[in-house]
Amino acid sequence: MASVGSKREYGAAQSSVYLITSDGRTLELPIPSRSPNDPLRWSLLKRATVMGVTSVFTVVGLVLVQGTSLLLFELENEYSPESIKPLRLDVLSSVPCLCWGIGALTWVPLSMAIGRRPVLLLATLILTGGTFLAAVSQGFYSHLIARCLQGVAGAVSPSTMILTVIDLTFIHQRPQWTGLFWCMTTVLSNVGLALTPSIISAGGSWRAFYWAWLGPCILLILLALFWAPETSFKRPPIAFDGHVISQAETGKITIYSSWEEVPGGQPKPDAPPTTRKASAFLKSIIFGTQTETGGWLAMKAFPRQLMFCALNPLVLWVMLLNTFVFGGMVITCQSYAQVLMAPPYDFTFHQIGLAKLSPAIGAFLAYPVSGILTTYLIRVLASRNRGVREPEHYLPSFFIPIILSSVSLALFGIATERRWDWRWILLFVGLDYLSAIATFSTNVVWITESFPEFAGAAIVVVGAGSYGTSFVLSSVIAPWIQSQGLGMTYIELGILTVALGFFGFPINFWGKRYREYIYRRWSGM
Template sequence: MAATTLSKHSSSSLSGSVFLITSDGRILNLPIPSRSSRDPLNWCAWKRSCAFLALMVFGIVGLVIIQAPSLMVTELSEEFTTEDMKPFRIDVLVSAPTLLLGIGAFIWIPLSLAVGRRPVFLLCSGILTGATLWAGITKSFYQLLVAVCLQGLASGIATSTMLLMIIDITFIHQRPHGISAFWSLVGSMSLVCLSLVPEVVRLGSTWHTFYLVWTIPSLAAFLLAFFFYPETYFYRPAVAFDGRVLMQSATEKVEIYQDWEEVPGGKALPQLPEKSKLVASVKELRLWGTIEGGWKSMLACYPQILMCVLNPLIFWVSILNAVAFGGMLSIGITYPTLLAAPPYSLPVGAIALVNMGAVVGALLAWPASGIMIARITRRLSMRNGGVRHAEYYLPAFVLPILSAAASVILYGLAGERKWHWIWVYVSYMLNTFGFVGLATANTLWITEAFPRWAAAAVAIVGGGSYVISFGISFAILPWIKSQGFARANIEIGVLTLVVGLVLIPVAFWGKSLRQYIHGRWAINEGGALRPQQTN
């Protein structure tokens, strides 16, 4: 008997659409967990929480370290002369990590498909720790530059591969909460730590102190990764359920078979139980495991990345993210000089507290991007007979786009017209709210709309947008110089709104375009949300 795909009451035929809510309002735990102990969806709440903690700590430490040079420019300029830095300038220590942050996405995501998430996580944690220690002890500008570049490269996992790692350990309905919590907590806590950077430097009387002190959190992040994050890249086998066999595809569809003989690849071999929990726990600490697909999946990811560049529904998100990050750079690069100059003339400590306003924005983005969008998608799914389409995540873009645009417009007007300094703090708060919310919306949309291309799509948005923003960073100051402070920022805000308006045609015609793209090009499942075991 041929396999039959569950209809509206089990799954939609369109990739990116899933039957998620039953007629009585019960949310299904999809994908269905297997019986394997390696399946992260089988983990208890405590084990999953520890894994999430390991991800979050690394994200916080990495973002603090790569942003710290922007708060230590004065101290760095005092130590290195123009001759020491030729052919570079001191600001390369601020901009170079951003470029490497983007490049890291194109390395770590494909590599995680070949060797697994855990080895890549440990590798990045080790690089970050070693590079931070190196930065603390070196007295050479060129060695410091290499060290901060390695920090940026390692931290690239936080804005790319870690999003897939969060998806690995969550059910479909938990993703908005998990992704928004990660972005919100990592963003807010890293900003709190950044506000303390000037004090750490002042106490040690040198920028070396910061890197030596932060070698300790970097090492702690490595230890958390080693002990609390087992491998989560799991090929989902067919499972027996209610007298039938259910096979879940990489797009999270479910097909029903009457017996194992009909299942492609046959019945998976049973996993032998370990002799004890201790033995199982020790095996989870292996540095290297066996990943089905391996290097073939890695090589297949790069053509998918190219296809994602040509995919308008993904390329749009990448451009939107880059423009929004450009607005954040405009504020981040100029606010220290603005607040230090008359009529504000604020001390360094007070200027650093701008980050505390941004903390508020990041924390507010959690309920706005996680809880709210989860409720919206639930309501829309209920109205659609329990089927959730990827387009139901599009409302998550509205508030972040408006907030990101309003923040730079407000900042430009406040800076040029010398409004009260509180408006600078408010604009940074709105900007952070918009950026965190946008990061959550981006991740949900690209991974749910194109589940087979999830890895490649995250690489484009998480990597490509940061590479583009690196180029934008060099244009910010010349732009302001030629257009004026207010006009340049207003133009960035308007550009954010214009790119954001693409949301309207995507909402109307995105589903049809997705169906066309999936039917024509989506073949390889190596980088999918839930890779399927076929043999």
């Protein structure tokens, strides 16, 4: 904690947080306000309910975004290559990656302006509309538009939903909650995908897949209306332990000696509402327990923050790493079904659906790696650092996912080219999923805790950038395989992943001075 006159600024401004006290207690930061709308004051049941709603949305969105890859064999009978030129049929399964990037670029600044709840409501409506359009589509391009809508709506999960998880948790809880959120939603979505062949068989057409998931989409609208209150909350300055503490939404904490030094002075009691009853009722439906958010000024500042993060080598490293890990998972999921349905495996459509349980198991095992292990490492390293948690303490959590990703990609390529037993292929697919989910969970915690003032923009750069470039990677994989062969392509992809992963470690370990310079130069953008 550095002194500047009578005002003292906590280390969170430079991303370092005093987390472990001398007697071993873990501090609960940020400090909750007295407002009942402060999500950190909500009961565990209420916070878990909000997490449940966001998780259900994520599960449905992931099933709809990924499910079309299982329908390609059915769609070959629907769309001839001549009717869809110049595009290929697999664009229907890969284009949501691109739309995830576009959606993240839209949802995060909008949530900063109007709040998380309205964004979630809008996304549920778009997801429902896109699913209905896909079910009734009569041509390839109307189906493609529906897939784009589903991708844009689903982009709420890796962007605004992550900010919601941060809103609901204390700093020391975020690795576990973020890891639990991604691991469990991925597990459940793969279980849902495993049911796809049965749904199609019962419905007699690939359209049955969309009709079956239209019901959960409509249910999501009700869940978002009644069980998803606003989580974005601007905490007013509070008196604590003889000082006045001002806490920004970004995580920056400033300590003053008296109320006279606080910009704006002591906060006044909330004024009674002056809007008409009809307007107040409509506002409550759309915004719920709306708290003060950043407003349109925050959205106006967002492009500058986005540019800063895009040019920041520490954030850029995370984005490129996520590109190769997530992109490797995408192309693996697109190819392993085709491999297993071809000789010598000759899997049936129903067996391919059951094969989706392998990624589910991998995602389940990602939670101990990304949640439990990271929390343990942070506590140990912070205790050895006089109780101060540095963002660099998160870096050891990258080791296991990077190694698993590179090894699983390389071995998957060798196994498919040499026709190893199908159990090996499913094992490598599960390990690839484990590494991808663990990497993304660790990425989120690293970038939001390293640059709390730019958390939203950093998530967009990592999300929009990596998902967009993953789409490019999945588009060039076919000619890459033709020139190098399947096995060599995946080996090279694994080598690139591990090289990029470990290349970034010295940059980040020695990047503390660079982070401090960034905050001195650009704090308050």
